[in-house]
Amino acid sequence: MIAYGNVFKRKADNAVVLFQSSLDTGLFLFLSSKFTIIPAIPVSRREVAMSFFPDVAKIRYEGPDSKNPLAFRHYNEAEIVEGKSMKEHLRFAVCYWHTFRGMGGDPFGPGCAVRPWEDGTDSVEMAIRRVRVAFEFLEKLGAPFYCFHDRDVAPEGKSLSETNRNLDAVVKVLKEEQQRTGVKLLWGTANLFSNPRYVHGAATSCNADVFAYAAAQVKKCLEVTKELGGVNYVFWGGREGYTNLYNTDLKRELDHLARFFHLAVEYKKKIGFTGQFLIEPKPKEPTTHQYDFDAAAVVAFLRSYGLTDHFKLNIETNHATLAGHTMMHELAYASMHGLLGSIDANRGDLLLGWDTDQFPTDIYLTTQCMLVILGQNGLAPGGVNFDAKVRRESFEPIDLFHAHIGGMDAFALGLKIAARMRADGVLSGVIKERYSSWDSGIGAEIESRKAGFEQLESYMLQKGDAARNVSGRQELIENIVNRYIQ
Numbered sequence: 402m403i404a405y406g407n408v409f410k411r412k413a414d415n416a417v418v419l420f421q422s423s424l425d426t427g428l429f430l431f432l433s434s435k436f437t438i439i440p441a442i443p444v445s446r447r448e449v450a451m452s453f454f455p456d457v458a459k460i461r462y463e464g465p466d467s468k469n470p471l472a473f474r475h476y477n478e479a480e481i482v483e484g485k486s487m488k489e490h491l492r493f494a495v496c497y498w499h500t501f502r503g504m505g506g507d508p509f510g511p512g513c514a515v516r517p518w519e520d521g522t523d524s525v526e527m528a529i530r531r532v533r534v535a536f537e538f539l540e541k542l543g544a545p546f547y548c549f550h551d552r553d554v555a556p557e558g559k560s561l562s563e564t565n566r567n568l569d570a571v572v573k574v575l576k577e578e579q580q581r582t583g584v585k586l587l588w589g590t591a592n593l594f595s596n597p598r599y600v601h602g603a604a605t606s607c608n609a610d611v612f613a614y615a616a617a618q619v620k621k622c623l624e625v626t627k628e629l630g631g632v633n634y635v636f637w638g639g640r641e642g643y644t645n646l647y648n649t650d651l652k653r654e655l656d657h658l659a660r661f662f663h664l665a666v667e668y669k670k671k672i673g674f675t676g677q678f679l680i681e682p683k684p685k686e687p688t689t690h691q692y693d694f695d696a697a698a699v700v701a702f703l704r705s706y707g708l709t710d711h712f713k714l715n716i717e718t719n720h721a722t723l724a725g726h727t728m729m730h731e732l733a734y735a736s737m738h739g740l741l742g743s744i745d746a747n748r749g750d751l752l753l754g755w756d757t758d759q760f761p762t763d764i765y766l767t768t769q770c771m772l773v774i775l776g777q778n779g780l781a782p783g784g785v786n787f788d789a790k791v792r793r794e795s796f797e798p799i800d801l802f803h804a805h806i807g808g809m810d811a812f813a814l815g816l817k818i819a820a821r822m823r824a825d826g827v828l829s830g831v832i833k834e835r836y837s838s839w840d841s842g843i844g845a846e847i848e849s850r851k852a853g854f855e856q857l858e859s860y861m862l863q864k865g866d867a868a869r870n871v872s873g874r875q876e877l878i879e880n881i882v883n884r885y886i887q
C-alpha cells in the first residue's frame with residue numbers, strides 16, 4: 402500500500418476527484434497515468450514545514466565587535482537599560498506593506514524584487530502563503546510585533562462582503578501564526594487611499610457614499626485588530642487633504658474628518674476594543690496639503706473637536722522632515738502634550754524631497770528619538786515600527802534582514818547612548834541651568850501668576866534693565882553630545 406494524497410485532478414478535463422487515501426501500487430500507477438495527485442496535507446501545513454529563508458538562522462546578538470552581517474551588534478533584547486529590557490523599551494515592529502508587499506516599483510519602472518514565494522497573483526491562497534513568509538521572517542529576526550493595513554494582508558473582492566470574507570480567511574491564519582510564534586500585533590489600520598473610490602479622500606471626500614464605505618472598512622478593520630489582540634490602531638489620513646482650495650470646502654471636510662473619528666471612538670467602545678487610537682501626521686504626499694500636517698496641527702485639531710482623550714500620535718521621521726521639522730521636534734512636541742503614542746521609524750534623504758522611507762541608520766537620529774522616548778518613560782502600548790523599505794537596488798530577500806538588523810541596532814545603540822547621557826545628566830543639567838532665572842525671584846512670581854503687567858513694570862523700572870544674558874553654548878553642547886556618540 403502506498404499512502405498518497407486523496408485528492409486527484411483528472412488530466413483530461415481537470416475535474417477534481419476524491420479517492421481513498423491509501424492505494425495499492427497497481428491502482429496508484431493506473432491513477433497517476435490519468436490524474437495529477439494533489440497531496441492531502443493542507444497547503445498551510447506543508448508550508449509551515451518549508452522555509453522561505455533557508456539561508457538565514459535566528460538572528461542573535463553577538464556584540465559590537467561582530468562582523469557577522471546576520472547578527473545584532475547592539476540589540477540584545479534581554480539587556481537591561483534604565484530598569485527595562487531592550488525588548489520592552491523598543492517594542493520593534495515590522496510593517497507588512499513595505500516588507501511583504503513592496504516589490505520596489507517606482508514611477509520609472511516596475512518592481513524588480515526577487516520574492517521566490519510570490520506566484521504573481523493577488524489571490525487569497527497567495528495571501529495566506531505570504532503570512533507564513535512574514536512570520537518566518539518575524540521569528541528569525543526576533544521582532545516582537547508587526548503592523549498591517551487590511552489591504553496588505555488580503556486582496557479586495559468584487560464587493561465589500563467578498564472583501565471582508567477574504568480578510569477573515571487571512572486573519573484566521575494570522576491568528577494561528579501569532580499563536581505559534583508569540584509575535585503580536587502592534588497596530589492595524591485600514592487602507593483608505595489605494596482604491597480609486599478614495600480619489601477625493603475617504604472621511605473628507607466630497608462623495609458621502611465614500612465616507613460610508615470608509616466607515617464600513619474601518620469598522621471591519623477595528624474588529625479584526627481586536628480579534629488579533631492589536632494594542633493600537635492607526636489612522637493615517639492617506640488622501641485626507643486637498644490639491645487646491647478653489648474646489649474645496651475646508652470647514653466641511655474637517656468637520657467630516659472629526660465626525661469620522663468620533664464614530665470610530667463610539668464603535669471602539671461598543672466592541673470593547675482597548676487598543677490606543679493613533680493619528681499619524683504627514684504634511685503632503687499624496688495630496689498637496691494633508692490635513693494632519695504635523696504634530697502641532699493634529700493636536701490643535703484634536704483639541705478643537707474634543708478628541709484629545711481618545712487619540713495619541715504616531716510620529717514618523719520622514720513625515721517630520723517633509724513638514725520642515727526634525728523628528729526630535731515632532732516627538733518633543735507630541736510628548737509635551739502627553740500625546741506621543743508610537744513611532745514609525747525611518748528616514749528621508751537629504752537630497753530628495755519626497756517620502757523615501759529609508760531604514761534608519763543614523764545614530765544621532767536614534768539617540769534623539771530615544772532621549773525623548775526615555776524622557777516620557779517609554780512608548781508602550783506603542784512601539785517602534787519600521788515603516789521603511791529596502792532600496793529598489795536591494796532586491797534580494799536577504800536585504801530585508803540586513804535592513805531590519807541595521808535599524809534595530811541603530812535604535813538599540815541610540816537607546817544605550819541616550820541612557821548614558823541621562824545617567825550623567827548632561828542635557829538635563831544644561832537645561833536646568835539655562836532656565837534657572839525662573840526658579841526664584843521674578844521668574845517664579847510670573848510662573849505662579851503672582852506678577853501681572855503692573856508689577857513687572859515697577860520691577861523693571863526699579864531695576865533699570867534686564868539681567869545680562871548668558872551664552873547658549875550651542876557648539877559646546879553639540880561637542881558634549883558627540884562625546885557620547887560612538
Ligand code: XUL
Nearest residue numbers: 590637681717745756788
Ligand atoms: C504613509 C505611511 C503609512 C502609514 C500607515 O506615508 O506612513 O504607511 O504609516 O497607513
Ligand code: CO
Nearest residue numbers: 681717745788
Ligand atoms: Co507611516
